[in-house]
Amino acid sequence: MxxxxxxxxxxxxxxxxxxxxxxxxxxxxxxxxxxxxxxxxxxxxxxxxxxxxxxxxxxxxxxxxxxxxxxxxxxxxxxxxxxxADALNPALQGQDIEVTGRIASLPQASAQGERFDFEVESARRGGGTVTLPPRLQLGWYGESGTGSPGLRAGERWRFTVRLRSPHGNFNPQGFDRERWLWEKGIQATGYVRNGPRDPVPERLGATWWHPLDSLRQSVSERIGERVASDPRSAGVLAALVVGDQSAIVGLGKRVVR
The missing domain is CATH 1.20.1280 (Monooxygenase)
Incomplete structure (x- = not known):
């Protein structure tokens, strides 16, 4: 042949x-x-x-x-x-770690604060450098419902976080959160420490990184401004146009991206 x-x-x-x-x-x-x-x-x-x-x-x-x-x-x-090989060191779980990096996704807002992906540039603990997974998923929750300061995709920040390895329920035929995070390249989740005794989070400025997420956020905000009289419809439009499902309000059951 x-x-x-x-x-x-x-x-x-x-x-x-x-x-x-x-x-x-x-x-x-x-x-x-x-x-x-x-x-x-x-x-x-x-x-x-x-x-x-x-x-x-x-x-x-x-x-x-x-x-x-x-x-x-x-x-x-x-x-x-x-x-x-980039997994979170177990010794760093639950510890206060100062991280510097960029908001790497469209922040997802809720009544308690915001959730977002974060790309780590550097990390320190106790005066020394530590190694973290390159991409984290963080929540920024305000006291008494004040929420975060209005994060924007592409911004650089320095703040203190507490992390843990991804966990999820192991239910047959159910949503596999650990696999979902794995597919997104996320190997640690956590939250920003912003209490009265914690170091003050520092916004280091805007960048040109993640332009698509930045554009999606701007379009979502414009939709909210134009349809301000009907937040429910504005949320649905934002979800359909740019995938900002956190903008959906008043639907009885919150949609999680």
Whole structure:
């Protein structure tokens, strides 16, 4: 059989194998060592080269399937290991940590305050530098319902936070919050410390980072201003236009993004 046809059909079979490899790796209860996934990738590359070189149809297709499985499992595991390496140090859970970074999402408002994603630039505790996950999900809750100072996407801030590793209910067929946070690249959640005895949060200025979220926030605010006489309709419009579901009020059940 012509080599070009073998390569073309072998590529499709390799894609099928890649999906199988990803599915198999996702069944692992515990991640392997980084070297194991590198070995899988190397073996997959060698199998792929063997598929290209062979002229036997059955051998080529079997080799392509094997290559896809090895590469799919190796890449998925490699990504998971690298992501897990940035997990929150258990010794830092529940501790006061000073962080500097940027508001990395459209802040989600509630009656108690605001929730937002935060990209860490630096972190300190007890006068020394500490390492945190690069992306956090934080809440800023005011005393007596005062809420946060009106955060904007892209702003740089310095404040003190308390963090913990992501947790969620483990209910069959239910919402998997830990996986949702994992997909967003978030490995720690927490809140801003803004009590009378805490260091005063410091706004360091606006930036050009996260322009899309900044634009979404501006459009949501404009909608609220134009439809100020009907907050319920303004919230629905903001949710439909820019996905700002926190703007929905008076619907009986709050929608959580």
């Amino acid at each position: 012509p080599r070009g046809l073998i390569v073309a059909r072998g590529g499709f079979i390799a894609l099928v194998g890649w999906v199988m490899g990803v599915a198999l790796q996702l069944q692992q209860p515990v991640l392997w060592a980084l070297s194991s996934y590198r070995a899988l990738l190397l073996a997959g590359a060698l199998a792929l080269a063997g598929m290209v070189l062979t002229r036997r149809w059955l051998a080529a297709m079997c080799t392509a399937l094997l290559a896809g499985v090895l590469i799919g499992a190796g890449l998925t595991g490699l990504r998971a290991v690298h992501f897990a």
